[in-house]
Amino acid sequence: MCTKWLDEPDLRIAEFDRTYVLLNRDQFFPGYCFVFTKEHVTELFHLSPPVRQSVVEEVTAVAAALYKIFKPDKINYELLGNMVPHMHWHVVPRFATDPLWPRPIWSEPHQEVILTAEEYAERIGLIRQAIFATEPQRH
Ligand SMILES: [Zn+2]
Secondary structure (H helix, E strand, C coil): CCCHHHCCCEEEEEECCCEEEEECCCCCCCCCCEEEEECCCCCHHHHHHHHHHHHHHHHHHHHHHHHHHHCEEEEEECCCCCCCCCCEEEEEEECCCCCCCCCCCCCCCCCCCCCCCHHHHHHHHHHHHHHHHCCCCCC
């Protein structure tokens, strides 16, 4: 996760003050993004209050953008870090029509959905545009 921003340039959506935003390569859940901290930490209590506040605002901006584009029934936010010890949020639009609804995204395996390069670029462009249209005012 520390080098994911460098390693996966084709999935980059946005760089914020405290986090990076990447599209998940598996788009089984359309719009599934990762928001991961620039700081190598694992727990919210490792972050100073101002940094933590920025991280939450940045996750919120991504969620609002995904909601606007995909119009899901719910946004899921998952912050686990059991397997990858660097803070990364799974921000996942969920639909009542998806086969795993209303269970967590990991409740059963699914076939990965891999897009074409053009489809990734188009989806990333939409999300980026929506993020910067809905981003809250900075102080
Ligand atoms: Zn790290």
